[in-house]
Amino acid sequence: MEFQFTAEDQQFRQEVRAFIKANWGESGSGGGGEVDDLETHQRTRAFEKRLAERGWLTMAWPNEYGGQGASHIRQMIFREECAYFGAPGSGGQGINMIGPCIMVHGTEDQKQRFLPPIASAEVMWCQGFSEPGSGSDLASLQTRATLDGDDYVINGQKIWTSGAQFADYIHVLARTDPDAPKHRGITYFLLDMKSPGISVRPIVQMHGRSGFNETFFDNVRVPRSNVLGEANRGWYAAATTLDFERSGVSVFAAGKKLLEELTDFCRDTTIGGVRLAEKPGVRAQLAELAIEHEVGRLIAYRVSWMQGAGKIPNYEASMSKLYGSELRQRLAQAGVNMMGLYGGLWEGTRWAPLDAKLQVSYVGSVSSTIAAGTSEVQRNIMATRGLGLPRG
Ligand SMILES: Cc1cc2nc3c(=O)[nH]c(=O)nc-3n(C[C@H](O)[C@H](O)[C@H](O)COP(=O)(O)OP(=O)(O)OC[C@H]3O[C@@H](n4cnc5c(N)ncnc54)[C@H](O)[C@@H]3O)c2cc1C
Incomplete structure (x- = not known):
C-alpha cells in the first residue's frame, strides 16, 4: 500500500509550518494542557484570529459558515502542524466540538448565528x-x-x-x-x-x-x-458532540515533538558516567514510543478520513482518544524515569531538563484518561459498538 499526501497537501504543510515558525515560534507544548492565565489566553486568541484571517482555522467548513470547503485531510495537516509546534489552532471546543455538532443538528438560523463567529475566532465555547x-x-x-x-x-x-x-x-x-x-x-x-x-x-x-x-x-x-x-432529545446530539470531542491528531503531534526533544536530551546527556542514548533500556523505550506515535497518528488519520467521507466517527474516535491519552502518560512516565533524579525537578528550577515539560506532562496527563470520557468508558464503547459485544 502506498500511503502519502498529495504534492499540494505537502506544499500546504510547508506553508503552515513556515507561518507558525515565523509568527508563533517552535518551542512545542509546555506539557500542561489547558490554558489558565489571562496573558496566555489573550495571546492564544490573538493568534487564532490571525489563523482565521488566513482562512485556516475552520478550513473544512462550508464557505457559507466561514470555512473554505477544504478537505478534512488538509484541515488535519494544519492541526497537526499547530499541535507539533505548540501553537493554537489545533483545538478549541467551538472549532472541534460544538461547531461540527451544530452543523449536524442545528437549525439554519443557529448555523448562521453561531458558526461564523467561531470560524473568525471571535468567540470561545x-x-x-x-x-x-x-x-x-x-x-x-x-x-x-x-x-x-x-x-x-x-x-x-x-x-x-x-x-x-x-x-x-x-x-x-x-x-x-x-x-x-x-x-x-x-x-x-x-x-x-x-x-x-x-x-x-x-x-x-x-x-x-x-x-x-x-x-x-x-x-x-x-x-x-x-x-x-x-x-x-438532547442526548442524541450530545453523543455527536462527544464523538467529535474524542477525535483529533493533536496529542500524537504534540507528543512527537516532545519525544524528539527527549531523544535529543538522551543523546546529549550523561548520567552516572553513561550517556543515556547508549543505555539499551533507554534506546528500546524511545524506539517503542516512536512506533506508538506513528501508530496513533494513523488511527487519527483514519478518523479524519471518516469525517471527510461524511461519517461521524464513533468507536473509531474512542480508539484514537484512548490510545492518545494513554500514550501521553507513557511518554511522560518514560521521560521522567530516564532523567533520574532530575526528573523530579519542577518548572522554574534551574536544573530541570527541557524546562520540566515532561514533569509537567507527567502530572498533567493523569487527567487525560479521565477527560472526555475515561479509558474504561472508551473500552466499553469499542467493545459494544466496535466488536458488537453485549453490554456488561
Ligand atoms: C482535565 C479534565 C477536563 C474536563 N473538561 C470537561 C469539560 O470541559 N466539560 C465537561 O462537561 N466535563 C469535563 N470533564 C469531566 C469528564 O468528562 C469526567 O470527569 C468524566 O466523564 C468522568 O466522570 P467522573 O469524573 O464523574 O468519574 P466517574 O464517572 O464517577 O468514574 C469514576 C470511575 O469509575 C469508572 N466507571 C464509571 N462507569 C463505568 C462503567 N460503566 N464501566 C467501567 N468503569 C466505569 C470510571 O472509568 C472511573 O475510573 C473534564 C475532566 C477532566 C479530568
Missing part, C-alpha cells in the same frame, strides 16, 4: 455536560430547565468545565422531562455566558493550574430558539 454526580453516567444529570413563555429557565451546577473562566458561550445539557427515562428527558442548550445567573469558580489541578471550573446556574434564562435539536 466551553462544555457544560458533567455534574458533581454525573460523569461517565452522564444521562443521570440533574441540572433542570423549565419552560417559561418563550424561554427555558436553567438551575443547577456543572463541574470540570474547561475554559469556562474565559468562554463566551457554553453548550449545556439540562433535564427538561424528569418523568421520562433518563436518556429521553434531556435538552441541549446553546447559552451566552454573559446571561444573568451564571457564575464560575476555578478548580486548581494538581499541576497547579486551573484549566477547569465549577459552573453554577441560578435562574438562567435561555431563549427556546437556542435549543439544539429537539427538546428532550
Whole structure:
C-alpha cells in the first residue's frame, strides 16, 4: 500500500509550518494542557484570529459558515502542524466540538448565528455536560430547565468545565422531562455566558493550574430558539458532540515533538558516567514510543478520513482518544524515569531538563484518561459498538 499526501497537501504543510515558525515560534507544548492565565489566553486568541484571517482555522467548513470547503485531510495537516509546534489552532471546543455538532443538528438560523463567529475566532465555547454526580453516567444529570413563555429557565451546577473562566458561550445539557427515562428527558442548550445567573469558580489541578471550573446556574434564562435539536432529545446530539470531542491528531503531534526533544536530551546527556542514548533500556523505550506515535497518528488519520467521507466517527474516535491519552502518560512516565533524579525537578528550577515539560506532562496527563470520557468508558464503547459485544 502506498500511503502519502498529495504534492499540494505537502506544499500546504510547508506553508503552515513556515507561518507558525515565523509568527508563533517552535518551542512545542509546555506539557500542561489547558490554558489558565489571562496573558496566555489573550495571546492564544490573538493568534487564532490571525489563523482565521488566513482562512485556516475552520478550513473544512462550508464557505457559507466561514470555512473554505477544504478537505478534512488538509484541515488535519494544519492541526497537526499547530499541535507539533505548540501553537493554537489545533483545538478549541467551538472549532472541534460544538461547531461540527451544530452543523449536524442545528437549525439554519443557529448555523448562521453561531458558526461564523467561531470560524473568525471571535468567540470561545466551553462544555457544560458533567455534574458533581454525573460523569461517565452522564444521562443521570440533574441540572433542570423549565419552560417559561418563550424561554427555558436553567438551575443547577456543572463541574470540570474547561475554559469556562474565559468562554463566551457554553453548550449545556439540562433535564427538561424528569418523568421520562433518563436518556429521553434531556435538552441541549446553546447559552451566552454573559446571561444573568451564571457564575464560575476555578478548580486548581494538581499541576497547579486551573484549566477547569465549577459552573453554577441560578435562574438562567435561555431563549427556546437556542435549543439544539429537539427538546428532550438532547442526548442524541450530545453523543455527536462527544464523538467529535474524542477525535483529533493533536496529542500524537504534540507528543512527537516532545519525544524528539527527549531523544535529543538522551543523546546529549550523561548520567552516572553513561550517556543515556547508549543505555539499551533507554534506546528500546524511545524506539517503542516512536512506533506508538506513528501508530496513533494513523488511527487519527483514519478518523479524519471518516469525517471527510461524511461519517461521524464513533468507536473509531474512542480508539484514537484512548490510545492518545494513554500514550501521553507513557511518554511522560518514560521521560521522567530516564532523567533520574532530575526528573523530579519542577518548572522554574534551574536544573530541570527541557524546562520540566515532561514533569509537567507527567502530572498533567493523569487527567487525560479521565477527560472526555475515561479509558474504561472508551473500552466499553469499542467493545459494544466496535466488536458488537453485549453490554456488561
Ligand atoms: C482535565 C479534565 C477536563 C474536563 N473538561 C470537561 C469539560 O470541559 N466539560 C465537561 O462537561 N466535563 C469535563 N470533564 C469531566 C469528564 O468528562 C469526567 O470527569 C468524566 O466523564 C468522568 O466522570 P467522573 O469524573 O464523574 O468519574 P466517574 O464517572 O464517577 O468514574 C469514576 C470511575 O469509575 C469508572 N466507571 C464509571 N462507569 C463505568 C462503567 N460503566 N464501566 C467501567 N468503569 C466505569 C470510571 O472509568 C472511573 O475510573 C473534564 C475532566 C477532566 C479530568
